[in-house]
Amino acid sequence: MSTPRxxxxxxxxxxxxxxxLDSTLRPNxxxxxxxxxxxxxxxxxxxxxxxERGHTPEHILFYGPPGLGxxxxxxxxxxxxxxxxxxxxxxxxxxxxxLASILTNLSPGDILFIDEIHRLNKTVxxxxxxxxxxxxxxxxxxxxxxxxxxxxxxPPFTLLAATTRVALLSSPLRSRFSGGVFRLExxxxxxxxxxxxxxASVLGVKAEEExxxxxxxxxxxxxxxxxxxxxxxxxxxxxxxxxxxxxMVIEALAxxxxxxIGLGAYDRQILKVIIDKFNGGPVGASTLSAAIAEELSTxxxxxxxxxxxxxxxxxxxxxxxxxxxxxxxxxYSYPENAQERLGI
Numbered sequence: 635m636s637t638p639r640x641x642x643x644x645x646x647x648x649x650x651x652x653x654x655l656d657s658t659l660r661p662n663x664x665x666x667x668x669x670x671x672x673x674x675x676x677x678x679x680x681x682x683x684x685x686e687r688g689h690t691p692e693h694i695l696f697y698g699p700p701g702l703g704x705x706x707x708x709x710x711x712x713x714x715x716x717x718x719x720x721x722x723x724x725x726x727x728x729x730x731x732x733l734a735s736i737l738t739n740l741s742p743g744d745i746l747f748i749d750e751i752h753r754l755n756k757t758v759x760x761x762x763x764x765x766x767x768x769x770x771x772x773x774x775x776x777x778x779x780x781x782x783x784x785x786x787x788x789p790p791f792t793l794l795a796a797t798t799r800v801a802l803l804s805s806p807l808r809s810r811f812s813g814g815v816f817r818l819e820x821x822x823x824x825x826x827x828x829x830x831x832x833x834a835s836v837l838g839v840k841a842e843e844e845x846x847x848x849x850x851x852x853x854x855x856x857x858x859x860x861x862x863x864x865x866x867x868x869x870x871x872x873x874x875x876x877x878x879x880x881x882m883v884i885e886a887l888a889x890x891x892x893x894x895i896g897l898g899a900y901d902r903q904i905l906k907v908i909i910d911k912f913n914g915g916p917v918g919a920s921t922l923s924a925a926i927a928e929e930l931s932t933x934x935x936x937x938x939x940x941x942x943x944x945x946x947x948x949x950x951x952x953x954x955x956x957x958x959x960x961x962x963x964x965x966y967s968y969p970e971n972a973q974e975r976l977g978i
Contacts (some may be wrong), residue, residue, distance in 0.1 A: 635937040653787050659861050663706065668722045668857075669711060673816045677707070680813055681714050684715065684877045690743055691715060692813030693766055693793040695751075697800035699939060701858030702818040704796035708747045711794060719745040723752030733758050737771055742789040747912075752802040753905040759807055766793055766810045772964075798935070802890060820855035820943075823847070829857050830864055834878075839868045841878040852896040854940050859896075866890060901937055904930065905946060905964055908956045916953030916968065 661667040664674060675696075678835070686689040691711070696704040703845040718741065727733050727748075738971040740746060754762070759795035764770050769785040795811070797803060808815060830846040838952070840866075849867065853860035863886075891899040907925050908915050923930040928937075938954075941947045946960035961968040 659836055660746070660770070660833075662713070663709060664714070667706065668828045668832075668925065669821045670707075670818055673818065674734040676814060676816065677711065681711065684875060686880055691792045693811045694795070694813040695808065695811040695815045696796045696801075696818060697798070697815070698818035699820070699856070700798050702820070703857060704818060705747075707818075708745070708796065711792075711869050712747075714744070715743070717743050717745045717792070719747055721747045721749070723749040726752050727754060727758050729755075731760055732759050733765075734771060737758060737788055738786065739793075740789055740791045743791070744789070745792045745794055747796075748796045749796050750798070751807075752797040752799050756804075759804065760815075762793075763806060763810060764769070778921070786820075789964040807977055818964045821856070821857060823850045824854050826850040826855065826857065826860045830860055832873055833861050833864055837865070837868060839864070839878055842878045842880065843928065845878050845883045848880050848889075852892050852894065854896045855943075863887060863890075863892070866968055871965065890974075896964070897944075900926070902964065903962050904937055904941065908947070908954060909961065909964070909966055914961070916946075916950050917953035918953045922954060 666680075667674065673696075680694075681691055692798055694711070696707055698704065707720055708719065711717075720736065720740065722736060727736070733964045736746065761772065765788055769788040772783055773786065774783050776855075780812070795812075800808070815919065827843075827846050827850045830841075830849055831843075831959070833844065834841045845867070846864075849860055853863060865884075867878060867883050867886040868932055869881040870889065874882065874885075876882050893902070903926055904922070907922065907926075908917055911925060912922075917935075919926075919930060919934060923933045926933070938947070941960075946963060947955055948955045958968045
């Protein structure tokens, strides 16, 4: 059975041609990409220097929470370097043969983008090392005493990778990203508002600035979430035959059960369960996930980071604890003996 080729996208397009990605709201130029100034400055130097030398850019790794623009940066790099980009993901490369098929189909100067690279099979990962370092592919043919290794030369290429869990990457793999390992930071409310203004323009939505600021406040500092809210608010205003104003935004997000600071129904449920069933904590993550009927990975990767960032819960050696701020947000009275009882 032939190995399916990875999704391929042309990064250089003719004038007037619109590249359809997973979102029409993805920035197409560096000027349209709001935020992450330090990363953009570093990439500008890296790409400009490589272009002057006539070399392909070195391998680059982006990491950070989902929705902050890792994939978008990869597309912008491809456009900046006028390169073809082939896209795949860690889970999609199941066998060494899958990786070999991808690498041997690269042309000189191509960019290979691997999303969620932390989910690469370890055997596949080891084959990737010489490909990144020496541009060679070692393949074993046959089994037992008759097995032999052949070495294929690969064209110059750049590996761009993204991950939401950089700690799961092995040290040897991280060290081979010689172009840099960049962490994407959360956005400010002002940056989110600027992103929403552009998104509204792309979608053809007439929105009052106050409505965009209201969405920004609830966006969890994440562009992807902000754009999702904008589209749902647009739908609501359309059905209500109204312009997108602050009142429409508040009503639409109330329908989605998003409160004024961006907590969803499950976020509030987590706080309530810890307070009502476990006296404010501490409670272990496994016990908590069972109590709210949610997978442990979803609890730790989706809900907890924002609750921790907002200061509503704390992680202690004994488990999760709701803070005074968390109690007050839900309208609960904070127990006077909480810190003494928890040994804080």
